[in-house]
Amino acid sequence: MSDYKKTCIEDILKKLPPGYPMGGLFLNGLLVPVTNISNVCDCCAYFVGEDGQVVVVDTNKVDGLSFGEVEAEEEEEEEA
Numbered sequence: 001m002s003d004y005k006k007t008c009i010e011d012i013l014k015k016l017p018p019g020y021p022m023g024g025l026f027l028n029g030l031l032v033p034v035t036n037i038s039n040v041c042d043c044c045a046y047f048v049g050e051d052g053q054v055v056v057v058d059t060n061k062v063d064g065l066s067f068g069e070v071e072a073e074e075e076e077e078e079e080a
Contacts, residue, residue, distance in 0.1 A: 010059040013040045022047065023066035027057065031066065 016037050024033045025047065034055055038046035045062065047055040 007060055007062075009062045009065065010040070010043070010045075012065065013037065013045050013059060013062075016040075021067070023068050025057065025062050025066065026064035027061055029063060032057075 018039050019036050021036050022034050024031045026032070032055065033050045034047035035050060036048050038048055038054065040046070040059065043059050045057050045059050047057070049055045
């Protein structure tokens with residue numbers, strides 16, 4: 001039997017439907033911008049990056065998730 005224990009982040013990721021919009025994910029405290037989630041398979045999560053490339057991460061290494069459009073906030077600040 002495996003000693004593998006799911007993280008709460010992995011539980012959240014597995015519940016998101018493919019194409020769900022995201023702002024980014026945190027790996028070791030650093031923000032990695034992504035536009036949406038593609039899928040989760042075993043312990044890997046697949047995302048679409050800002051440049052359209054696929055980003056694959058180990059779900060155990062994800063520290064946090066960001067939802068929403070970061071660009072919208074930046075645009076509002078520039079308009080003010």
